[in-house]
Amino acid sequence: MIKVAKFGGSSVAGAEQFKKVRAIIEADPERRLVVSSAAGKRFGDDHKLTDLLYLCHAHLTYGVSCGEIMHTIEQRLVEIRDSLGLKYPVERELEELKARLNRDMSVDELVSRGEYFTSRLLAEYLGFAFVDAADCIFFGFDGQIDREKTDAAIAAAIMEYKKILIPGFYGKLPTGRIKVMTRGGSDITGALAAAAVNASVYENWTDVSGILMADPRIVENPSPIARITYAELRELAFMGATVLHEESIQPVKERGIALNIRNTNRPQDAGTMIVESIEEKEQSRERFITGIAGRRNFTILTVQKRNINISLTLRQALEILDRYKAPVEHITLGLDSFALVASSAALGDGLYDVIADIQKTCRPDDVRVQDGIALVAAVGRKMTFRPGISGKIFQALGESGVNIRTIAQGADELSIIVGVENDKFETAIRVLYDGFAG
Numbered sequence: 081m082i083k084v085a086k087f088g089g090s091s092v093a094g095a096e097q098f099k100k101v102r103a104i105i106e107a108d109p110e111r112r113l114v115v116s117s118a119a120g121k122r123f124g125d126d127h128k129l130t131d132l133l134y135l136c137h138a139h140l141t142y143g144v145s146c147g148e149i150m151h152t153i154e155q156r157l158v159e160i161r162d163s164l165g166l167k168y169p170v171e172r173e174l175e176e177l178k179a180r181l182n183r184d185m186s187v188d189e190l191v192s193r194g195e196y197f198t199s200r201l202l203a204e205y206l207g208f209a210f211v212d213a214a215d216c217i218f219f220g221f222d223g224q225i226d227r228e229k230t231d232a233a234i235a236a237a238i239m240e241y242k243k244i245l246i247p248g249f250y251g252k253l254p255t256g257r258i259k260v261m262t263r264g265g266s267d268i269t270g271a272l273a274a275a276a277v278n279a280s281v282y283e284n285w286t287d288v289s290g291i292l293m294a295d296p297r298i299v300e301n302p303s304p305i306a307r308i309t310y311a312e313l314r315e316l317a318f319m320g321a322t323v324l325h326e327e328s329i330q331p332v333k334e335r336g337i338a339l340n341i342r343n344t345n346r347p348q349d350a351g352t353m354i355v356e357s358i359e360e361k362e363q364s365r366e367r368f369i370t371g372i373a374g375r376r377n378f379t380i381l382t383v384q385k386r387n388i389n390i391s392l393t394l395r396q397a398l399e400i401l402d403r404y405k406a407p408v409e410h411i412t413l414g415l416d417s418f419a420l421v422a423s424s425a426a427l428g429d430g431l432y433d434v435i436a437d438i439q440k441t442c443r444p445d446d447v448r449v450q451d452g453i454a455l456v457a458a459v460g461r462k463m464t465f466r467p468g469i470s471g472k473i474f475q476a477l478g479e480s481g482v483n484i485r486t487i488a489q490g491a492d493e494l495s496i497i498v499g500v501e502n503d504k505f506e507t508a509i510r511v512l513y514d515g516f517a518g
């Protein structure tokens with residue numbers, strides 16, 4: 081069996097972190113495929129290599145020398161190499177890079193070097209074969225990952241070398257040029273690698289002991305989530321919880337591979353296990369709510385019209401919002417009205433045109449606008465088909481003086497979402513956490 085271990089930027093930020101990574105790898109011989117991010121921040125106002133490289137490119141674009149930034153990058157890499165007694169010729173490689181900077185190097189290739197250099201050092205330190213992502217992560221002409229080709233290349237590499245390390249975040253286009261993924265993309269590389277070798281688990285090593293039940297900036301010391309399904313995670317992520325790169329879920333989910341979020345600084349913690357499904361009997365002792373997340377700044381547009389033809393008027397209103405590129409998050413229906421919830425930022429200055437268009441096309445009796453709304457979601461598979469849960473949630477919020485402006489429940493009953501005033505956002509999250517999750 082093979083376990084894929086992906087280490088994020090903070091896990092490979094410096095020599096001390098490299099040591100922790102090696103201890104983790106040596107603790108389990110099944111951890112034979114490693115994916116690494118670029119060295120991240122070692123402390124609060126430190127810089128990520130990737131950010132420095134993007135900055136370098138910006139300097140080049142404006143004709144400003146990036147010598148100083150390059151020097152900072154070199155120092156970071158040399159420090160890791162020298163304190164661990166490694167041999168990788170950082171200076172020479174950087175010289176070659178600098179020589180090519182103004183000539184034939186794209187921004188993608190330049191920023192991909194953060195992962196490349198960090199992984200070169202880590203591979204040497206772990207004694208793993210370095211397999212360049214340019215030789216095993218392939219994009220098609222459409223810019224999407226060519227799964228078949230990628231699977232075959234990674235499977236062949238692990239067969240040949242047994243223990244391999246692949247830099248995250250980038251791959252190769254059919255033209256031979258390097259393309260990077262969106263930020264945080266090493267998560268995707270890890271997922272592709274896990275899928276390619278049919279890993280027993282995809283371990284995603286970071287600096288927190290798993291996904292927390294609520295934002296720790298709002299709830300003091302929230303418990304970590306021990307187990308969560310992919311569907312629940314999607315709901316939480318959509319509602320603002322930032323955990324993994326969105327595109328890293330599908331490759332492992334479709335092959336039934338569990339994803340384990342772990343803490344490089346506390347390897348003794350079990351972290352969060354993300355799985356396709358959890359058997360009923362296993363979850364009987366678990367809480368109703370798996371996690372709570374939310375986002376501020378939504379606008380509710382309520383359209384009122386006596387004897388309304390709901391399907392016609394709703395369709396017209398939806399088309400109008402679509403034209404103004406404001407995705408509708410929720411719809412609630414009344415007898416003679418409906419309400420649409422959309423992000424205030426997406427509506428922007430277009431709000432007044434949207435209202436004017438609704439007036440003109442739908443000929444309503446009234447259009448009401450309410451902004452400053454926050455959406456708070458309580459997510460939990462255990463809420464599905466259980467009577468009474470939403471009642472309890474509404475009661476708890478009401479008793480704490482939180483006025484509920486809108487209510488939505490996903491059709492699959494995985495989440496209950498309430499709209500409250502922006503200034504009650506944090507209270508609502510705390511009430512839900514204290515009452516149902518803690």
Ligand code: ASP
Pocket residue numbers: 088089117118128130131194195248249262263264265266267
């Ligand atoms: N180094 C890249 C970033 O900072 C990719 C990653 O870390 O996953 O976004």
